[in-house]
Amino acid sequence: MSVNIKDVAKKAGVSISTVSRVLNNGKYVKPEVRLIVQQAIEDLNFVPNSIARSLVSKKTNLIGVIASDISTSFFSSTLSYIEEAASQNRYNILVGNIKDNLDKELKYLQVFKEMQVDGIIIMHEMMDKHIERFLQSLTTPTVFCSAKPNSSVNCPSVNIDDMQASYDTVKHLISLGHRRIAFIGGDTKELSTGRYRYDGYLKALVEAGISVNPDWVRFGNFKLQDGYDIMQTFLQSEQLPTVVFAVSDDMAVGALNCIVDHDLKVPDDISLVGFDDSSITETVRPKLTSLHQPIQQIGQMSVDILIKMIEGQSPGVKEVVLSHKLVERSSLRSLL
Structure with a gap:
């Protein structure tokens, strides 16, 4: 027999609304009550219905990520830091690995919109007129990570010079x-x-x-x-x-x-x-x-800015430009 939110509320000795606030990381729950509810959830092996939760909270806690090619060292590393930062903020990520295929990019963007993701991170710059029009009409908060949008697309970006x-x-x-x-x-x-x-x-x-x-x-x-x-x-x-x-x-x-x-x-x-x-x-x-x-900083700042936008705040600056430096190792020698 499946466990539902009523069972959790009964075991914890609280109301259903209190359990709901705990599940959605809501405010106005005393720390000791939150611990009791979390223990009841664990004891009963309760798995919340994410679809039902999203209908109530108006959020899916999903971030869609468009990556050019996750087989490369840079994209795989950046994606790892994006996932880590998203997870710390209770978001899960969906990845569209387009391999420079613009038709795939448009398809993934449409899928993300249909799935009502809370935000989108794009790690790719090339776009055709179809993608450009789609992004211009998109109301979902979007950030470009290690990439710059063209002038017709009004999205913040995080990169280096x-x-x-x-x-x-x-x-x-x-x-x-x-x-x-x-x-x-x-x-x-x-x-x-x-x-x-x-x-x-x-x-x-x-x-x-x-x-x-x-x-x-x-x-x-x-x-x-x-x-x-x-x-x-x-x-x-x-x-x-x-x-x-x-x-x-x-x-x-x-x-x-x-x-x-x-x-x-x-x-x-x-x-x-x-x-x-x-x-x-x-x-x-x-x-x-x-x-x-700074790959880690690029990924984390992209998520931080996106979550600000999801929460209705201003992203602050339109373009974040982080510092760079040359790290010398043994593959380079001086000729002087």
């Missing part, structure tokens, strides 16, 4: 005596991770009077295999770069594997720098120098 981060990294490489600097970029249709990081690379080279060698510039999709394949093309050029800067740690590790497979050494023959400072940087040998962005 990607162009400045890339510029600072390449400028540092130049200060170490590197002038033959190869670049493994991301899809330039993505402004932050693609276009802006490439622009930062170009700006640093131009300021230093270094010509851009087209043979040393290639673009991938943030995967290990992309880094490996692109590094193959660099190794076939007449003159090798002294350092390779990849805009994701996964692509940098792919490049590292390719270099090793060609019996070359990092950093003796070619230095290597990644981007994100994800956990993979410490697991490879040599350890990977990487541009650190």
Whole structure:
């Protein structure tokens, strides 16, 4: 026989409304009464009906997350911190892993709306006119995480200054005596991770009077295999770069594997720098120098801002820009 809220109220010796307030983390419940009700729930193995609760509270306690590709180190790490922050605030997450498929993104957004999620986090920038129109008409609180919406979509965002981060990294490489600097970029249709990081690379080279060698510039999709394949093309050029800067740690590790497979050494023959400072940087040998962005803070702040909006508060600022820094490890050497 299934246990219902009346059984919990009877065992705890309280009213049904008191049990309901405890279940919905409501106010005006004395701490000692809350403990008694929680003990009764545990003793009876009572599992609340989430649909019924949402009808009463007008909330589902669900957050929908659109991720570009959770197989990459950056997205999986960020998603983990989003889930942790959501859980601490009694929210569960639903993940739409779109793998850069805009039709899938639109489908997931529609599903999230139908399921009446309380809020949406989007970790992706590319959009077509259908997604743009959908987001413009959407009333569900929405935050862009490590991504920026285009000007027609009025949503707050949390990220770093990607162009400045890339510029600072390449400028540092130049200060170490590197002038033959190869670049493994991301899809330039993505402004932050693609276009802006490439622009930062170009700006640093131009300021230093270094010509851009087209043979040393290639673009991938943030995967290990992309880094490996692109590094193959660099190794076939007449003159090798002294350092390779990849805009994701996964692509940098792919490049590292390719270099090793060609019996070359990092950093003796070619230095290597990644981007994100994800956990993979410490697991490879040599350890990977990487541009650190505060992944945990990005995920947590995205959730914090979203919950403010869900509760009817102002998100505060439209764009949160967090700090970055280069973390040097043994994959980079000075030529001076």
